[in-house]
Amino acid sequence: MVENRAYDWIKKSLTTIEKAGWYRCVKTIESAPGAVIQLEGQSLINFASNDYLGLAGEERLKQAAIAAIREYGTGSTGSRLLSGHRQLHRDLESAIASLKQTEDALVFSSGYLANMGTIRALVGARDLILADEYNHSSLKNGATLTGATVINYQHCDVNDLEQQLAQYRDSYRRCLLLTDTVFSMDGDLCPLPQILDLADEYEAMVLVDEAHATGVMGTTGAGCVEYFGCRDRALIQMGTLSKALGSLGGYIAGSATLIDFLRNRAPSWIYTTALSPADTATALAAIQLIQEQPQRRQQLWDHMQFLKQALREFPLLPSQSPILCLGLSNPQQALQLSDHLHASGIFAPAVRPPTVPFSRIRFSIMATHQQQHLQQLVEALTRFGISFSSPCA
Ligand SMILES: Cc1ncc(COP(=O)(O)O)c(C=O)c1O
Numbered sequence: 001m002v003e004n005r006a007y008d009w010i011k012k013s014l015t016t017i018e019k020a021g022w023y024r025c026v027k028t029i030e031s032a033p034g035a036v037i038q039l040e041g042q043s044l045i046n047f048a049s050n051d052y053l054g055l056a057g058e059e060r061l062k063q064a065a066i067a068a069i070r071e072y073g074t075g076s077t078g079s080r081l082l083s084g085h086r087q088l089h090r091d092l093e094s095a096i097a098s099l100k101q102t103e104d105a106l107v108f109s110s111g112y113l114a115n116m117g118t119i120r121a122l123v124g125a126r127d128l129i130l131a132d133e134y135n136h137s138s139l140k141n142g143a144t145l146t147g148a149t150v151i152n153y154q155h156c157d158v159n160d161l162e163q164q165l166a167q168y169r170d171s172y173r174r175c176l177l178l179t180d181t182v183f184s185m186d187g188d189l190c191p192l193p194q195i196l197d198l199a200d201e202y203e204a205m206v207l208v209d210e211a212h213a214t215g216v217m218g219t220t221g222a223g224c225v226e227y228f229g230c231r232d233r234a235l236i237q238m239g240t241l242s243k244a245l246g247s248l249g250g251y252i253a254g255s256a257t258l259i260d261f262l263r264n265r266a267p268s269w270i271y272t273t274a275l276s277p278a279d280t281a282t283a284l285a286a287i288q289l290i291q292e293q294p295q296r297r298q299q300l301w302d303h304m305q306f307l308k309q310a311l312r313e314f315p316l317l318p319s320q321s322p323i324l325c326l327g328l329s330n331p332q333q334a335l336q337l338s339d340h341l342h343a344s345g346i347f348a349p350a351v352r353p354p355t356v357p358f359s360r361i362r363f364s365i366m367a368t369h370q371q372q373h374l375q376q377l378v379e380a381l382t383r384f385g386i387s388f389s390s391p392c393a
Contacts, residue, residue, distance in 0.1 A: 021331035022352055032057045033246075035368045037347065044347040045373045047363040052216050052322050053296045054368030055246030060289060061282045068281030076274035081263075084274030092280050095287045096239075096251050099222050101231050104259035107283075108268060109275050111211050111240030111250030112138040116145065117268030118238065118252050119176065121261065122205060123148045128172035130164050132156065132179045132190065134357075136209055139178045148176075155183075158194040165202040175204035181224035182212035185356045187319030192228045196235060207236040215244025216322060221290045221297055244290070247282035249275045300367040303374060307365065310378045322365040325351075326381075327358060334359035337384055344380035 017023050031038035033056040037046045055061055068088060078084040089107055096105035108114035119142035123129060129143045133152040143150045151168065153161040161177070169175050177199055179190045192208065199206045210223040218226030223239065225231055236258060241249040252262060262269060290296070304322050317325040328334045334350035338361060341348050352359045363377070 020353075021335070022354065027349075035366050035370065035373060039347055042342075042345075044342070044345055045369070045376060046366070047346060047348040047377065049364060049366060050212070050243035051246055052212075052244040052300060052364065052366055053246070053290065054366050055215075055244065055286050055289060058246065058286075058289065061246055061285050064281040064285035065278040068277040072277035074276065074278070076276055078274065079270060079272060080274045081270060086274075086277060086280070088277055088280045088284065089274060092284045092287075093251070095284055096253055099220065099287055099291070100225070100237055100253040101222065102237065102253040103256040105251050105253040106259045106262050106266075106269065107241075107275055107280070108250040108252070108266075109272050110248065111209075111238065111242060113268035113272065114238050114240075114250030114252055115139050115207075115209065116142040117266035117270075118207065118236065118262060119143055119178070120146055120267055121265040122146075122207070122236075123174055123176050126172065127174040127176065128168055129176050129178060130161060130168075130204070131177070132183075134183050134186065135178055135180055136184060136211065139180070139207075139209055143178060148172075156188065156191055158191050158198065161195065162198055165198060165204065169202045169204065175202065177204050177206045178209075179206075180209045180211070182210075182217065182321040182323065184212050184323065185325065185351055185360070185362060186317050187321045187323030187325055188317070189224060189227075189320050192224060192230055196230055196233045199235075205236065206234075207238060210237055210239040211243060211250075212321060212323065214239040215286070215290045216297065216300065219294075221294070241279070241283040241286070245283050245286040247286060248279040249283060296367040300365060303365045303367070303369055306371075307363075307374055307377070310374070311381065314381060317360070324363045324365065325360045326363075327360050329359070331359045334361060337361055340384050341377075341380055344376070344383070346377055346380055348377075 027039055029037050029039050033051050035046055037044055072086055076084040093105040093107055115138035123146050125147040127148040129148045129150045131143055131152050132155055134155045151164055153164050177195060181190050213223035215221045217224045225237055237253040239251050241247040300322055315327055317327055331352040334352055338350040348361050348363050351362045
């Protein structure tokens with residue numbers, strides 16, 4: 001091999017990551033998705049999945065995927081504007097718009113791409129982005145790539161947001177507010193009505209990320225916009241098909257004009273291969289199913305209430321969603337607890353910086369968990385003890 005020292009820094013960087021306790025590696029799941037999984041030879045109760053309603057292993061979704069592959073093949077063979085568009089894509093977009101009660105919707109190949117491409121299409125160098133400091137990576141990177149001035153406001157702090165708007169809004173052409181609705185690593189909700197009031201007052205656009213809210217929040221599962229009663233407000237809704245909907249892909253829902261504009265201006269929609277027929281058909285079947293079976297959502301909320309009550313002595317971060325987090329004082333403690341849970345038959349990985357500001361164990365609840373699964377979690381945590389010194393308690 002010809003020597004070139006230009007790459008030496010990568011190994012050094014990895015060593016630094018390891019020393020900080022931030023090193024990550026993948027774990028192989030050997031079974032179908034579900035509340036109980038087979039992980040590296042061991043059967044574990046799964047508290048690490050975003051499959052909140054347990055749809056990813058659902059027979060009806062599998063059949064939809066198989067039928068789509070039989071009819072349309074495995075790949076979509078091109079971008080939507082060239083050879084990739086099928087009636088299935090349009091059917092899915094109509095179903096999303098109908099669930100969300102928006103004029104139209106646009107399906108992207110992932111949620112990450114939906115955020116990146118949409119933010120890029122909406123703002124540029126002369127504009128201002130104000131973003132919650134705990135936003136998902138796709139919103140953060142999407143914002144950075146626009147060349148706009150990006151200012152973070154303190155997490156869920158509308159007073160801080162208002163101050164930034166008052167100070168900076170007038171110096172820029174357009175302004176875009178970005179926030180997760182359900183914060184994926186905390187489980188709390190953004191103060192949506194107040195954010196929308198500020199947006200109206202300061203003439204700002206709002207893009208909300210409903211990745212963890214779609215299928216889960218609101219009476220019909222339309223998300224936090226429904227939950228907060230804000231469906232008649234002007235805003236842009238992004239979501240993924242990959243979590244409660246058990247498929248892959250992302251979407252934007254909004255006005256017909258917005259969607260038409262994105263078809264012409266969102267680079268991550270125009271210059272990428274269309275979502276595969278199987279993923280598209282799966283997501284379509286999932287939307288039908290969440291509308292037909294509200295009892296799945298009810299089950300999820302019942303589980304959530306049970307756990308919140310049973311773990312009330314533990315330093316849980318405030319959550320109004322099926323994501324529960326135990327804040328811990330350092331990465332080592334998070335790894336120790338994750339190992340203890342693993343030994344107790346529970347899969348709940350430690351989430352550490354730089355993904356989050358401080359270490360935690362994140363539990364995501366599924367509608368398909370059994371009561372005994374929840375009980376086993378409570379018992380395992382009780383055995384470990386609550387000698388945690390939570391950074392946020
Ligand atoms: C809040 C949030 N937004 C966006 C994404 C990206 O979605 P996808 O996994 O569909 O790319 C995720 C998921 O990982 C997420 O948690």
